[in-house]
Amino acid sequence: MKSRRLIAVGVSATMAFALASLTEVGTSAAPSAAAAASSPDKVVRSSLGNGLGRLVQGDGKGARSLSTPLIDPNATAIRDDQGRVMVDLTPRAGTDRVAFRQQAEANGLDVQAVDSEHGTLEGYASLDAVRALAAMRDTGTLNQAVRPHVNTGSVDDQGVPFQRVDKVHRRGVNGRGVTVGALSDSYDEATTDVFGDPLLIHAADDVASGDLPGPGNPVNSHPVQVLEDSTSGLDEGRGMLQLVHDYAPKADLCFATANGGEVNFANNIRALADPSGPCGADVVVDDVTYFSEPFFSDGVISDAVDDVTAQGVQYFSSAGNGGEHQAWRMPLNLVPASSAATGTNLDFSDVPPELYDGGVQDMDPGPGVDPAMDYAFEADGGIFDLQWDDPVDLDGPTLGAPLFEATGEITDADPAPSFTFTATAADVGQQVLFRTDAIPSGTTDLILTVLDPDGNNLGTIDTGSSPEVLATTLATAGDYTIIIEGFDGDTGDFTVDVSPITESSSVTTDLNALVFFADGTFAAAIADINTLSGRPSELAQLPNIGEDLQIVISRSGTGPTPVTMVGATMFDGMYVDEYFDPLAPATFGHHMAAGAVGVAFAI
Incomplete structure (x- = not known):
């Protein structure tokens, strides 16, 4: 079987605005002996916020189904008696909301409530319908509606x-x-x-x-x-x-x-x-x-x-009734992971580097450096809710009229059709979104590859379904090659297009929560693509496995960030086990x- 290519190769500096992509970027090592009963999660990178990507990835379909995950993606979900999951679907700014709702309902969204300010449609959808909703061109953000x-x-x-x-x-x-x-x-x-x-x-x-x-x-x-x-x-x-x-x-x-x-x-x-x-x-x-x-x-x-x-x-x-053991809040203070992990038992060898290339948070409020916080659990575990002071942006990035559009077909005779998009001198410096989707949407497991005019691979995006998307800044004029393949011999019709990103998301910074067992073995990542989900937050239910867990807050992406504060609140049976802060606010919203x-x- 053809091996799965797991993440973009030579990713461009602005890999930040892909729509509804689920990128599995690696698997964890075997758990510690104390946690042998709990298989570690695969790392799921998703623009479907509040853990919706984990639900879609773990629904038993495709090569990326999760088995015995440390993080139960169903624990925070709201489902109806048909098993459908509740989601919040927000259109891009300027979208015709009536037409958008009609399209969403045709794609399987059973609307229960509408937010008149943003146009958010809240309703139930099957996981197959979630894929179709994510593929809608005017979708701004799509997030799981988390249980109260x-x-x-x-x-x-x-x-x-x-x-x-x-x-x-x-x-x-x-x-x-x-x-x-x-x-x-x-x-x-x-x-x-x-x-x-x-x-x-x-x-x-x-x-x-x-x-x-x-x-x-x-x-x-x-x-x-x-x-x-x-x-x-x-x-x-x-x-x-x-x-x-x-x-x-x-x-x-x-x-x-x-x-x-x-x-x-x-x-x-x-x-x-x-x-x-x-x-x-x-x-x-x-x-x-x-x-x-x-x-x-x-x-x-x-x-x-x-x-x-x-x-x-x-x-x-x-x-x-949360107190000092169920909340912390501190200034963002990112330090290089390589130096921060020195003197700890944390093993980053199985953590995909793109999850921490922007550094890790120093959790020690004193003069020392400690990249991890210990957490204790009661019998049923608890909720971990991480947030930072980027604005919420439910509309998502704004796209302009397509610069290039085409259709094609993957066949046994032509398993990797290619297309040429010509960027002019006026296009240089423009952020664009390369996108491909199956016909009908989401039905074929596509692989998207984009080469620049010099033949450099800007990214191979393979998330296990379609649409597949890649965002980049056009650095030079010339011919960009777009290659579309089907995973493991998949064939079928597809669309491909390139659109300018006319307004970026207000969520500037992508933070993750890396979970390690007590012995320092990497266990799981809570890692939505926040610049795409429109939510500066990571959220998951974590179990009691009979030992403390360590959590590292890391950043994907480099460069300056306007974020100044980061904090977390725990619910139910999850508690901070060190660096207690009695002044940390445990209430919010x-x-x-x-x-x-x-x-x-x-x-």
């Missing part, structure tokens, strides 16, 4: 006397004339409790017992208005409203799910607070965090919070929005 995290604790109505709310009640302050809206996972759809046992008490039972308002409740007969519920949850929203009813027994209550992705959450915030809607909330509370919310800027949920508070609504959000009040728990 509900910030809950053990609470009951003891808070009423503890906070002396009963004294306020005796003075007639009881919430009359106020409407409170709550957002959480679900309200009255759960069938099991947190322990997996059958859930026997539902909303009607709570009304009958006086724990919720509704017909038959002598204190408040107005039923809870449910704008949207979710079949995925533990009815935390109902528990929240039980507490609200204890504190403000005369208040009208509403609920809308925060499930369904960031866009749906944001839209439901606005729906609860809409003065002309069925709720018209004066106060809105939530207990949900989305891991993919930005640390260093506002996201779609923050925008919704600020929108409703600008109209006078009071917004309270659970800030979670809409909890920190200008209009929000972040609290220890949302009533």
